[in-house]
Every structure is written in structure tokens, then in C-alpha cells.
Amino acid sequence: MAVVLGENQYGKAEVRLVHIDRSTRAHRLRDISVSSALRGDFTSAHLDGDNSHVLPTDTQKNTVYAFARDGGIGEIEEFGLRLARHFVASNVWTTSARMEIVEHGWQRISTTGGTADHAFSRAAGEYRTAVVTVDRDRAHVIAGIGGLLLLKSTGSEFRGFAxxxxxxxxxxxxxxxxxxxxxxxxxxxxxxxxGSLFASIREILLRTFADVHS
Known part of the structure; x- marks a missing residue:
């Protein structure tokens, strides 16, 4: 009986990375979680136990740390593109790489002497997301927001329902x-x-929620 392996992928989920940039007096803190998924010619690993085409998930984790150390993070969409293009370019059997990044925001703490240079508080539940997919010479980026809590005390109605x-x-x-x-x-x-597009889109979302009668 012939065995046919369908589409498959593997990767490393939720690599936690806290990156602190101390190159200036006011430090910058980034808090992200990176999940990688590689697709390609991995049939021999599943059917024959041959791992010669399998880049260990531990290596994928180390790559995230190395890229952050050597080039910083920048915008999470750009960081995801750098990682995905690296995995596709450096492993001939990998035809596609998908990077999913979640970023939690931190703000500098306000003190009696002004804004602290190196003390932070984490934002509430809101987080920023990016999903980057690279298929050889093609790439696309999906960005987003999650956990954004909104409330309006009036300007909403519910009637005419079934x-x-x-x-x-x-x-x-x-x-x-x-x-x-x-x-x-x-x-x-x-x-x-x-970065500027994300800020603009978030502002439009908030303004629309506040201004439009629901």
C-alpha cells in the first residue's frame, strides 16, 4: 500500500524574547513572542526517520535570539521578514517559512523627576501582532491588534432584533x-x-469606535 504524505510543517512555538537596548540614556525594552513554522521537503523524516532535512527547533529558537542580538528587532513585521527569508534562503529543502510574532507593550514609569530612563510598566491586555510568510521570492505580511478593551458609556443601541x-x-x-x-x-x-501605519490604523479604529453611533 502506497503512503502519501500531505502538506505538513513543523516549527518552534512561542519563543519568548525580552530585548533591552541600552545604547542611549533612555533604555528601550521590547517584549515579543515568536513562533516559527517551516514547510518543504520533509517526507523522509516522516516516512523513513531520516532527519537530514530537519532544522532543529532549538536552532530556530537560537536564530531568533541571534537575530535580535545582531540586528535588533525594529518593527516586528521587519523582524519576521528577516527571519523567514533567512530560513528559506539557508535551507534548500525549506520552501516556505511562516513567522508569527506577538508584542506586548511597556511604557517608562513617570516619577517626580520626570519619565524614568530605565524603569517600565507593562501595558494592559492589548498586544500587537504580525504574521509573515515567505515562499521563496514572495512574501506577505498580516499585521494586527489583539486584546484591545474598549467601552463607550452611550452612543449605542440594540433594537429591531429577531x-x-x-x-x-x-x-x-x-x-x-x-x-x-x-x-x-x-x-x-x-x-x-x-510603525507609522500601525499607529495610524490603531488611531482610526479608536476614533471610529468613539464617533460612530452603534
């Missing part, structure tokens, strides 16, 4: 609206200003 015999909810034209937002978008190019 009813059945179990419906007891009363219609209202004035209510509190609270939600946790998860949103993703795909960039049309990879040579763009990720």
Missing part, C-alpha cells in the same frame, strides 16, 4: 457598549513604514 418565545430582552436606544477588539489587516507591500 424574537421567539424565549426572548425577554427589552429594546433600547441608549446602552453601554464594551468589547474586546481583535483585528488583522494585510499589507499590499513589504517595503513600507510599518
Amino acid at each position: 424574537r421567539d418565545k424565549y426572548t425577554t430582552l427589552v429594546e433600547t436606544d441608549d446602552r453601554v457598549l464594551a468589547t474586546e477588539l481583535t483585528v488583522r489587516w494585510r499589507y499590499a507591500a513589504t517595503d513600507i513604514e510599518y
Whole structure:
């Protein structure tokens, strides 16, 4: 009986990296989690126990640390592109690499003498995301936000909804609206200003939530 191996991938999940840049008086702290997934010619590993085409997941983890040490992180989309292109270019049997990065924000603490140069507090539940996929000479980037908690104390209504015999909810034209937002978008190019675009998109999301009657 012939055995056919379908599409498959393997990688290293949730490599935690806290990177501190001390090159200036005011330190900069980055807190990210990186998950890698490699696709390609790994049939012999699954069917014959031949690992000659398998780059260890421990090596993938070490690569994340090395790239952060040698070139910093920059925008997480750019960091993901650097990593994915490296894995595809340096392993001929790897045809595609996918990097998923989650970044948690930290802010410098305000003190009586001003903003602290090297003391930080972590932001609440909100986090920034990037998913980068490189297939040989093609690449695409999906960015996003998760865990963004929003609330408006008025400017929302709920009425005209479907009813059945179990419906007891009363219609209202004035209510509190609270939600946790998860949103993703795909960039049309990879040579763009990720940081400023991210900030602009986040601002539009918040302004729309605040201004638009729901």
C-alpha cells in the first residue's frame, strides 16, 4: 500500500524574547513572542526517520535570539521578514517559512523627576501582532491588534432584533457598549513604514469606535 504524505510543517512555538537596548540614556525594552513554522521537503523524516532535512527547533529558537542580538528587532513585521527569508534562503529543502510574532507593550514609569530612563510598566491586555510568510521570492505580511478593551458609556443601541418565545430582552436606544477588539489587516507591500501605519490604523479604529453611533 502506497503512503502519501500531505502538506505538513513543523516549527518552534512561542519563543519568548525580552530585548533591552541600552545604547542611549533612555533604555528601550521590547517584549515579543515568536513562533516559527517551516514547510518543504520533509517526507523522509516522516516516512523513513531520516532527519537530514530537519532544522532543529532549538536552532530556530537560537536564530531568533541571534537575530535580535545582531540586528535588533525594529518593527516586528521587519523582524519576521528577516527571519523567514533567512530560513528559506539557508535551507534548500525549506520552501516556505511562516513567522508569527506577538508584542506586548511597556511604557517608562513617570516619577517626580520626570519619565524614568530605565524603569517600565507593562501595558494592559492589548498586544500587537504580525504574521509573515515567505515562499521563496514572495512574501506577505498580516499585521494586527489583539486584546484591545474598549467601552463607550452611550452612543449605542440594540433594537429591531429577531424574537421567539424565549426572548425577554427589552429594546433600547441608549446602552453601554464594551468589547474586546481583535483585528488583522494585510499589507499590499513589504517595503513600507510599518510603525507609522500601525499607529495610524490603531488611531482610526479608536476614533471610529468613539464617533460612530452603534
